[in-house]
Amino acid sequence: MIRARGLARTFTARGRSVEAVKGVDIEVTEGELVGFLGPNGAGKTTTLRMLTTLLRPTAGEAQVAGRDLLADPVGVRRQIGYVAQGGGVTPEMRVIEEIELQGRLYGMSKADARRRGQELVEQLDLVNLDQRLTKTLSGGQRRRMDIALSLVHDPKLIFFDEPTTGLDPQSRANLWDHIRRLRAERGVTLFLTTHYLDEADSLCDRVLVIDNGEIVAEGTPDSLKARVSGDGVTIGVAPEFVGAAAELAGHLEGAHEVTLGDDVVRFRVPRGDTALPELLRHLDSQGIPMTSMQVHRPTLDDVFLTLTGRSLRDAEQPRTHEEAAHVA
Numbered sequence: 627m628i629r630a631r632g633l634a635r636t637f638t639a640r641g642r643s644v645e646a647v648k649g650v651d652i653e654v655t656e657g658e659l660v661g662f663l664g665p666n667g668a669g670k671t672t673t674l675r676m677l678t679t680l681l682r683p684t685a686g687e688a689q690v691a692g693r694d695l696l697a698d699p700v701g702v703r704r705q706i707g708y709v710a711q712g713g714g715v716t717p718e719m720r721v722i723e724e725i726e727l728q729g730r731l732y733g734m735s736k737a738d739a740r741r742r743g744q745e746l747v748e749q750l751d752l753v754n755l756d757q758r759l760t761k762t763l764s765g766g767q768r769r770r771m772d773i774a775l776s777l778v779h780d781p782k783l784i785f786f787d788e789p790t791t792g793l794d795p796q797s798r799a800n801l802w803d804h805i806r807r808l809r810a811e812r813g814v815t816l817f818l819t820t821h822y823l824d825e826a827d828s829l830c831d832r833v834l835v836i837d838n839g840e841i842v843a844e845g846t847p848d849s850l851k852a853r854v855s856g857d858g859v860t861i862g863v864a865p866e867f868v869g870a871a872a873e874l875a876g877h878l879e880g881a882h883e884v885t886l887g888d889d890v891v892r893f894r895v896p897r898g899d900t901a902l903p904e905l906l907r908h909l910d911s912q913g914i915p916m917t918s919m920q921v922h923r924p925t926l927d928d929v930f931l932t933l934t935g936r937s938l939r940d941a942e943q944p945r946t947h948e949e950a951a952h953v954a
């Protein structure tokens with residue numbers, strides 16, 4: 627569905643060059659739900675805008691939905707849907723009118739646009755909202771309408787730019803359900819950007835991690851997490867036993883990163899669930915009581931930390947609006 631090679635974009639802002647995307651390769655197969663994860667300013671939106679023909683790459687090439695991005699941008703546009711961040715709608719228009727208008731813009735007859743509008747309001751749970759003015763919709767309802775708009779021409783590939791940014795947890799969960807259903811019921815391929823770790827983890831089949839314009843990792847959320855060297859284990863022991871307990875922990879197979887606290891020992895092992903009983907036996911045999919234990923499975927944040935030395939949360943940088951305003 628998507629095959630990009632060496633896709634790059636450099637911006638020139640006030641004589642300064644910003645390499646927003648530094649030659650990325652992207653492969654997405656039909657029916658996949660792929661997440662593009664990275665901190666603010668990593669290059670996600672720029673990549674998405676290139677793949678959706680809104681921005682011309684400085685270098686590279688891509689096939690998107692079977693069309694050549696550079697040679698046939700109009701063909702690409704016909705095949706894809708794009709749900710932008712806060713896409714523009716007419717505030718004084720009713721939801722159904724907005725969707726029907728979109729159908730008309732795609733060349734549908736009035737009757738076809740009406741039929742399609744009905745289908746989509748049903749599909750996206752907008753039936754009771756279809757006569758509302760678009761400006762009165764809540765954030766989550768608005769996102770559902772944006773999705774309906776992007777689906778009017780029945781695209782097989784849909785791009786979402788940060789679909790749930792700014793939504794409360796309940797609306798986010800609701801939107802995830804809609805996104806999952808889109809894939810299950812319509813078999814569409816989905817490519818979304820996000821800086822939410824939980825979104826990438828629970829929604830996406832596969833995740834591409836981008837940092838500073840480069841893809842630093844890719845794989846299923848589980849395989850990425852498996853690359854982090856093991857589970858994090860924290861055990862509690864009385865302060866006088868910390869040294870001895872750390873020594874025992876350090877001898878477990880594959881144990882590393884052993885650190886000592888006042889009354890805790892932390893370490894990593896390939897499998898926390900099998901290492902803990904073994905450690906418990908060793909502690910018992912030395913008469914050391916364990917007061918607490920915790921196994922922390924690696925998260926995508928641990929993946930990012932391992933790859934870049936920074937936490938994804940710490941890596942969040944405020945966007946340089948000033949730069950964006952001065953594109954040469």
Ligand SMILES: Nc1ncnc2c1ncn2[C@@H]1O[C@H](COP(=O)(O)OP(=O)(O)OP(=O)(O)O)[C@@H](O)[C@H]1O
Pocket residue numbers: 637638639644645646647664665666667668669670671672673821945946949950951952953
């Ligand atoms: N029009 C522009 N002119 C100059 N620099 C730009 C422009 N657009 C983006 N950039 C810069 O390119 C880099 C990547 O930006 P991009 O918007 O692609 O990041 P992002 O990962 O989508 O971030 P966010 O999560 O904030 O949307 C940033 O350093 C940004 O400041």
